[in-house]
Amino acid sequence: MAVVWVPPLLQKHTGGAERVRVEGATLRQVVTNLCARYPGMRPRLLTEDGQLQSGMAVAIDGETNHLGLLEPVRDDAEVHFIPAISGG
Amino acid sequence: MTTTVEKQTGDKAPLKVVGTRPIRHDSLDKVVGRARFGADIAMAGLLHGKVLRSPHAHARIRSIDVSKALALPGVKAVVTARDLPIIKDAVVDFGETQGNSRMLAENVLAHAKVLYVGHAVAAVAATSPHIAEEALSLIEVDYEVLPPVMNVRDAMKDGAPLLHDDLTLRNVGERFARGTDTGIRSNIASHIQFKRGDLEKGFQEAATVVEHEFTTRTVHQGYIEPHVSTAYWAPDGHITVWTSTQGAFGIRDQTAAMLDVPPSTVKVVPMEIGGGFGGKINTYLDPVVALLSRKSGHPVKISMSRKEVFEATGPTSAAYMRAKIGAAKDGRITAAQLYLAFEAGAFPGSPVGAGAGTGLAPYKLDNLLVDGYDVVVNKPKVAAYRAPGSPQAAFAVETVVDELAEKLGMDPLEFRLKNATKEGDRLPSGVQMPPVGYIELLQAMKRHPHYSAPLSGPNRGRGVAVGYWHNAGFSSSATLSVNADGTVSLITGSVDIGGTRTAVAMQAAEVLGIRAEDVMPTVGDTDSVGWTGVTGGSRTAFSTGLAAIAAAENVKRQMVARAALLWETQPQDVEVRDGVFVSIKNPQNRLTFKELAGKLMRTGGPVSASASSNPRKVSPGVAGLIVDVEVDTDTGKTTLLRCTAFQEVGKAAHPTYVEGQTQGGTAQALGWALNEEYVWSKDGVMLNPTWLDYRMPTSLDLPMIEAVLVEVGNPAHPFGIRGVGEVSIVPPLAAVANAIHKAIGVRMRDLPMSPEAVRRAIEAKGAAG
Numbered sequence: 116m117a118v119v120w121v122p123p124l125l126q127k128h129t130g131g132a133e134r135v136r137v138e139g140a141t142l143r144q145v146v147t148n149l150c151a152r153y154p155g156m157r158p159r160l161l162t163e164d165g166q167l168q169s170g171m172a173v174a175i176d177g178e179t180n181h182l183g184l185l186e187p188v189r190d191d192a193e194v195h196f197i198p199a200i201s202g203g
Numbered sequence: 204m205t206t207t208v209e210k211q212t213g214d215k216a217p218l219k220v221v222g223t224r225p226i227r228h229d230s231l232d233k234v235v236g237r238a239r240f241g242a243d244i245a246m247a248g249l250l251h252g253k254v255l256r257s258p259h260a261h262a263r264i265r266s267i268d269v270s271k272a273l274a275l276p277g278v279k280a281v282v283t284a285r286d287l288p289i290i291k292d293a294v295v296d297f298g299e300t301q302g303n304s305r306m307l308a309e310n311v312l313a314h315a316k317v318l319y320v321g322h323a324v325a326a327v328a329a330t331s332p333h334i335a336e337e338a339l340s341l342i343e344v345d346y347e348v349l350p351p352v353m354n355v356r357d358a359m360k361d362g363a364p365l366l367h368d369d370l371t372l373r374n375v376g377e378r379f380a381r382g383t384d385t386g387i388r389s390n391i392a393s394h395i396q397f398k399r400g401d402l403e404k405g406f407q408e409a410a411t412v413v414e415h416e417f418t419t420r421t422v423h424q425g426y427i428e429p430h431v432s433t434a435y436w437a438p439d440g441h442i443t444v445w446t447s448t449q450g451a452f453g454i455r456d457q458t459a460a461m462l463d464v465p466p467s468t469v470k471v472v473p474m475e476i477g478g479g480f481g482g483k484i485n486t487y488l489d490p491v492v493a494l495l496s497r498k499s500g501h502p503v504k505i506s507m508s509r510k511e512v513f514e515a516t517g518p519t520s521a522a523y524m525r526a527k528i529g530a531a532k533d534g535r536i537t538a539a540q541l542y543l544a545f546e547a548g549a550f551p552g553s554p555v556g557a558g559a560g561t562g563l564a565p566y567k568l569d570n571l572l573v574d575g576y577d578v579v580v581n582k583p584k585v586a587a588y589r590a591p592g593s594p595q596a597a598f599a600v601e602t603v604v605d606e607l608a609e610k611l612g613m614d615p616l617e618f619r620l621k622n623a624t625k626e627g628d629r630l631p632s633g634v635q636m637p638p639v640g641y642i643e644l645l646q647a648m649k650r651h652p653h654y655s656a657p658l659s660g661p662n663r664g665r666g667v668a669v670g671y672w673h674n675a676g677f678s679s680s681a682t683l684s685v686n687a688d689g690t691v692s693l694i695t696g697s698v699d700i701g702g703t704r705t706a707v708a709m710q711a712a713e714v715l716g717i718r719a720e721d722v723m724p725t726v727g728d729t730d731s732v733g734w735t736g737v738t739g740g741s742r743t744a745f746s747t748g749l750a751a752i753a754a755a756e757n758v759k760r761q762m763v764a765r766a767a768l769l770w771e772t773q774p775q776d777v778e779v780r781d782g783v784f785v786s787i788k789n790p791q792n793r794l795t796f797k798e799l800a801g802k803l804m805r806t807g808g809p810v811s812a813s814a815s816s817n818p819r820k821v822s823p824g825v826a827g828l829i830v831d832v833e834v835d836t837d838t839g840k841t842t843l844l845r846c847t848a849f850q851e852v853g854k855a856a857h858p859t860y861v862e863g864q865t866q867g868g869t870a871q872a873l874g875w876a877l878n879e880e881y882v883w884s885k886d887g888v889m890l891n892p893t894w895l896d897y898r899m900p901t902s903l904d905l906p907m908i909e910a911v912l913v914e915v916g917n918p919a920h921p922f923g924i925r926g927v928g929e930v931s932i933v934p935p936l937a938a939v940a941n942a943i944h945k946a947i948g949v950r951m952r953d954l955p956m957s958p959e960a961v962r963r964a965i966e967a968k969g970a971a972g
Contacts, residue, residue: 120633122395122396123398124394124395174634177634177635178821179819179820179821180819181817193634193635195632197556197560197632198560199556
């Protein structure tokens with residue numbers, strides 16, 4: 116199962132848990148399962164039509180995610196939700 | 204000089220092109236003035252545009268009457284926000300960054316309110332710039348003037364004037380989204396937080412804790428070429444834009460979104476660029492000249508004045524920060540806390556997230572708390588500026604670290620080595636540190652002769668600091684075509700700001716086994732090459748280089764097949780040795796790349812290949828600075844005596860250009876440290892919008908900046924190349940402050956450290972005894 120690192124400001128939705136294990140072979144499955152378990156997370160992570168919120172980046176095992184919710188997630192992968200950052 | 208630290212020698216073949224210093228392909232055009240910049244655009248029927256800008260920092264627009272301007276002979280069109288179709292929220296995707304189309308549009312032409320002095324209100328196209336200027340004076344705008352809020356702490360107070368009636372505080376990841384939010388109406392657009400371990404316990408374990416407040420002021424990138432854009436909206440609906448930008452595709456997508464037209468109908472031609480440093484990623488003029496062109500039926504050009512550049516484009520954030528760090532007696536950091544409040548300008552979107560992610564990144568921390576606030580104020584919307592957000596955060600952290608090391612009696616570099624983040628350690632965000640030679644960088648600083656050189660004389664001091672920047676990957680595209688004379692044409696979508704045209708061509712040449720001079724690079728427009736992200740984020744030599752390498756590998760495969768055809772053998776029986784195609788079975792069959800290129804049309808026709816990159820593994824940049832200063836205690840003036848800038852560069856593709864990046868970033872930061880600031884009136888008017896009064900460093904202000912390139916390689920790139928364009932701007936702010944402290948015993952915690960500010964600090968120290 117993937118290990119989701121919960122952003123500190125969203126940990127109120129996970130009962131204070133900083134990391135949670137979630138099943139899923141793609142980011143969509145991981146996020147869907149995460150939001151099913153912690154419904155308060157859904158509007159924070161997904162738009163009403165089920166897309167990832169903009170202004171947020173997802174790093175999987177430290178690598179940039181280019182496929183959005185289609186990104187494959189290996190077993191035991193680390194999933195981080197972090198602010199999107201651009202350079203100058 | 205270049206210091207090479209060999210780490211990943213492996214058994215790779217030595218590089219023959221990458222790492223050399225060929226003359227840049229565009230040098231002659233630049234030297235003789237033949238290179239075409241945006242201001243050089245001229246064509247039949249061209250009209251000249253001017254922009255009417257707000258004299259108020261905060262006001263509601265009651266009405267705009269353009270009738271008198273339209274009646275002026277020679278005026279062909281006037282536009283206001285009413286001509287922009289987009290006034291609702293939608294996300295514009297620029298690749299890996301996004302923007303809010305409503306806010307982008309409202310920044311380009313104010314809709315209901317003006318939010319800073321210089322905010323565009325209307326634009327005129329006329330047969331001459333003078334008529335356009337006169338027409339501006341005939342536009343009547345009725346304003347309801349509102350109180351402005353001019354700094355981040357005032358903006359965060361309860362009861363502060365609100366810039367946006369509908370702005371409510373949103374938490375991380377929701378800056379532009381409509382999801383559930385706190386519902387609190389505020390100038391605070393977002394709050395992000397990184398947290399790890401037990402902060403209180405960590406500080407209790409500390410033998411020494413240092414905590415201070417810091418402020419930085421609004422500063423501008425200071426590119427020499429003002430913004431300029433020309434557009435022609437053809438009767439068939441196709442729009443062509445000739446502009447000065449760091450990313451043609453980004454301008455295309457922003458312009459199309461604001462005009463509500465398909466991106467495919469907009470062709471953006473990026474002209475040569477006179478600097479950007481992040482400030483030429485957002486659009487300001489392009490949709491406006493397009494609208495004027497549609498209304499007038501003519502091509503229209505607008506060039507900004509320097510005053511407009513200062514007042515109406517994107518500087519970087521002023522900031523209020525608090526840093527608190529504790530360490531045990533042995534120098535191990537036990538806890539760190541960082542509070543960042545960054546001004547976003549008139550619309551949300553400061554680089555506070557990047558500051559929060561990078562400020563403490565050089566330090567291995569078990570207990571940390573970082574809070575970052577993105578706050579709107581009545582100043583121009585900030586834009587990216589070279590490692591955006593990181594210099595401010597590092598100014599606070601590196602100054603506190605210096606004081607902490609001093610209190611513990613430790614050498615400042617030893618202190619950093621003891622606490623250095625290594626590959627696999629957790630960054631503040633929780634993501635693991637990618638491979639980067641940070642330890643090697645610190646060691647190179649320690650053993651450099653500058654660090655141990657005697658520094659005698661009164662009021663002289665030496666300071667050090669380090670910096671971290673994420674770097675970016677993003678997507679790039681490249682196309683290669685082999686010419687019959689053995690040269691190769693290369694088209695990329697990457698605007699060339701710092702020599703990347705040559706750096707990318709060198710990588711293609713390395714693969715093909717030919718000279719860098721035989722690859723002829725061109726920067727393409729949005730109709731002639733695949734989607735390519737901005738030249739920014741220290742990504743171009745790295746990511747566009749990967750695209751060029753992939754295209755070159757494809758070309759090489761096709762050339763091998765042609766040689767096999769000629770020799771009536773199979774491709775697997777042909778190998779490439781030092782750029783020469785050789786038959787393995789009959790080694791007397793040999794063709795140089797040039798010889799084989801001449802036979803292409805008789806062996807199946809031309810050879811070309813395109814490729815795109817989309818790298819997942821992106822390695823960060825690290826840098827350090829050693830600086831010696833002398834302070835005149837009568838005037839407060841700080842003179843820079845000696846500067847040595849260190850940067851881990853992976854493998855320097857073209858060392859001269861990399862040294863230039865290191866020196867350039869350092870020079871910009873030295874100006875930021877010592878002199879640069881927007882000076883505001885209480886009403887929000889910038890009082891120094893000229894080069895005379897906005898004091899950037901000149902050659903007389905700076906010593907020679909010695910660049911030390913530490914080459915540790917980058918496993919994410921076949922030649923070890925790492926992004927190098929930004930991180931050198933991060934260390935100098937704190938390094939200079941630390942040097943001033945060593946020189947006169949005064950800690951400077953507010954920028955700029957101008958003579959006036961230093962003098963005040965000396966007097967305050969004297970008064971305190």
